[in-house]
Amino acid sequence: MKSENIAEVFSLDYEGRGVARVNGKTVFIKGALPTEQVSYRLTRSKKQFDEAETVAVIKASAERVEPECCYFNTCGGCVLQHVLPAAQIAFKQRILEEQLLRIGKVFPEQLLPPVYGMPWAYRYRARLSVSVNEGGRLKLGFQSRKTHDVVNVSNCLILPKHVSNMLPELRNLLQNCADRKERVRHIEFSIGEQVTVLNVCIQDEPCEKTKQALRQFSDGLNGTNVQEWQIWLQYGEGKAFPFYPEQAPQLAYNLPEFGVQMPFRPGDFTQINPHLNALMVSRALRLLDTKAGERVADLFCGLGNFSIPMAKQGADIVGIEGADFLTRRASENARLNNCGSKASFQTADLFKTDAAAVASWGVFDKMLLDPPRSGAYAVVQALHGLYLPKRIVYVSCNPSTFARDAAVLVDKGYRFKAAGVMNMFAQTAHVESIGWFELH
Structure with missing residues (x-):
């Protein structure tokens, strides 16, 4: 075995690959874990880095486990099955922290304890x-x-x-x-x-x-x-x-803590993990801490996953989403949950939000953001003056865009109060996170 095919792994990247340095060059090695010594085979070589796959584990990490799925080595779905569940969560927390520091140059005042649930049979x-x-x-x-x-x-x-x-x-x-x-x-x-x-x-x-x-x-x-x-x-x-x-x-699906039932159709976007979704909604609403009579924006509201529980608590909710069929569905869900008078929904392309659009929505006391992977950059950039809500809770499925948007909010005068991960996608490298921002 040639020496150049052996590496000491010191970290994991955001895709769950082991990271090593060999002859001054970074190598991303599928199937390798931090602290491990592995032999590897190059699969792609670029000027700045190499990509590789593990051939054999010479010295194993204490966090390595035998994958339970017989398709682990071929299927592209669950890339972290060889990692202890607790270590998977720690990895995702570290990825979030690294992205906040590297991309956003920001860090929360408090790290929230992780939210997690069943490691298997969770995908609905x-x-x-x-x-x-x-x-x-x-x-x-x-x-x-x-x-x-x-x-x-x-x-x-x-x-x-x-x-x-x-x-x-x-x-x-x-x-x-x-x-x-x-x-x-x-x-x-x-x-x-x-x-x-x-x-x-x-x-x-x-x-x-x-x-x-x-x-x-x-x-x-x-x-x-x-x-x-x-x-x-x-x-x-x-x-x-x-x-x-x-x-x-x-x-x-149900949100029993709030007495909410949410009808949906095949093809609608819903969180794939209903148990974690219920915990996520609970955490988001505790952080936002809406009061009866407060005017609250729910941007990228979808079917009303956050809007309707907030409306049931007595806040006046304005949900905004990019597709007409979703805003119609959210309105119907609000009516079915007996909170139609507390929640209104409108359609807008939030990726083209500007200062005029923000002004047209009026003044909000608080705001919840739950964007797709591309983030909410246009929205956070457009917030200004009277239209800066005093509190924002941001739910993210991409730590890179979350870090970018968090930096914008901090520049606008928000304190980055807290952030943490939610293990919505166990066995995978996908990172779901949440952040709380408070206006000075």
Whole structure:
């Protein structure tokens, strides 16, 4: 074994790869952990750094565990399975702290304790890829860690058992569809309190034989007495619609602390981890500490995940979202939860927010931000003068853009009171975090 193929790993990067220095050059090594000595194989060489994969662990970290999933080395989904759960959370906390210091040049006055839940069977929304090779064999699963090929899986440990257990039967069903030249593009699962929806996304309207096979498959699932199932169909560029059975409970998730039930449809954005979502909403609302009669903005409000619990507490909520169908859905959810008079919703492109737009919204006492990975830069840049809310709680799924936006808020006179991580995506390197900002 050549000496240049051995490295001492000193850190993890934001993708969960081990970081080493070899001959003055940084090497990112998949599958390696801090304090480990590993042999590695280069997969890509660039001027500033190399990328590699672990061949063998010579000296193992105390935080290394045997991955539970038999697809760990091929599937691209759960890159931290070889790390103790507590160490995964510590890694995400460190990534957040490093990004705040390196990108934002800011740091909170207090680090919040992490929010975490079940390490497995937590994912209540998922998309599975489908591919058919030249020989006609169908594969159902997730994208490979190394290529864009589909890894054929017969179970998935982060899916609830009643979904994971039926994957082999589903593959057989889809194989029969492929044999009839039906082009299934992908499969989506959405799991609610009372029903699991299986959305079959197919190129063209399926033939009657395929429709009958789907009905029989649904009847078989509903005979297990685990949870009700409903199959939806989506073909071409059309919208998904309920196929069989026609009548089923509505998809919904609960926020029991606030007495809220949130109906949703397949394809709607909801947090994939409902248990962590409930804990996240609870933490966000405690930090924001809304009072009855306060005027509060919920930007990037989606279906009203934060808006409706705040409205139930008596605050006057204005939710703003970029898509009309979402603001309509949020309004309907507010009405269903008997707080329609306390919550109003409007549509606006928040990525084009300017000072005039902020002024048009009026003065808010407090604000909650829950942007996508690209962050809320336009919003925080546009806040000014009378339109600076006295308190902002920022929920982030990307520590880099959170750090950038936190720096803007600090420059505008906010104290960065607290921040912490929430392990929404256990076994993966994705970092969900929350921050609290208070105007001087």
